[in-house]
Amino acid sequence: MKTLTLVIALTFAIGGMAQAASHEHDMSQHQMAMQPANQQGVGIIKAVNTKAGKVQIAHEPIAALGWPSMTMWFVLQNPMPADIKIGDAVQFEMQENDKKQWVIVKIARK
Ligand SMILES: [Cu+2]
Known part of the structure; x- marks a missing residue:
């Protein structure tokens, strides 16, 4: 009975360690997912x-x-850069923030 308890305790300890390690791994993937490549767009203001x-x-x-x-x-x-006015054609670079909003990080007249 004592042995069984020890085995169970060890299983939990190892399981806990494995979980901690995989959680860390998931976190790094999560961070990568939160910082996707910037997207390019063109349009009119x-x-x-x-x-x-x-x-x-x-x-x-x-x-x-x-x-x-x-x-x-x-x-x-x-x-906004001062030289960009309504009606101007622009090209821009954007990325999604953690609130799922698209944020323009670069914008210039086309
Ligand atoms: Cu759109």
Whole structure:
């Protein structure tokens, strides 16, 4: 009976260690998943909300994401460059943040 208890205790200890190791592994994969490659887009500036730090763009299809062309709001990581006005064609680079918002990290006139 004592032996059985010891075996059970050991099994739990090893199981716990294995779990800790695999959890660590999962975490690194998770971090990689949270930082996907930046996506590229092109479109036309429709509106800018400076206060909210957002820009509305009528973008062309983004094949990598399976997006059709559409008009949508993006979060701006940095203030809009002063030379970009409504109606301008732009190319931009974006990434998804942990709130599932698409954040423009780079934007320039096309
Ligand atoms: Cu869109």
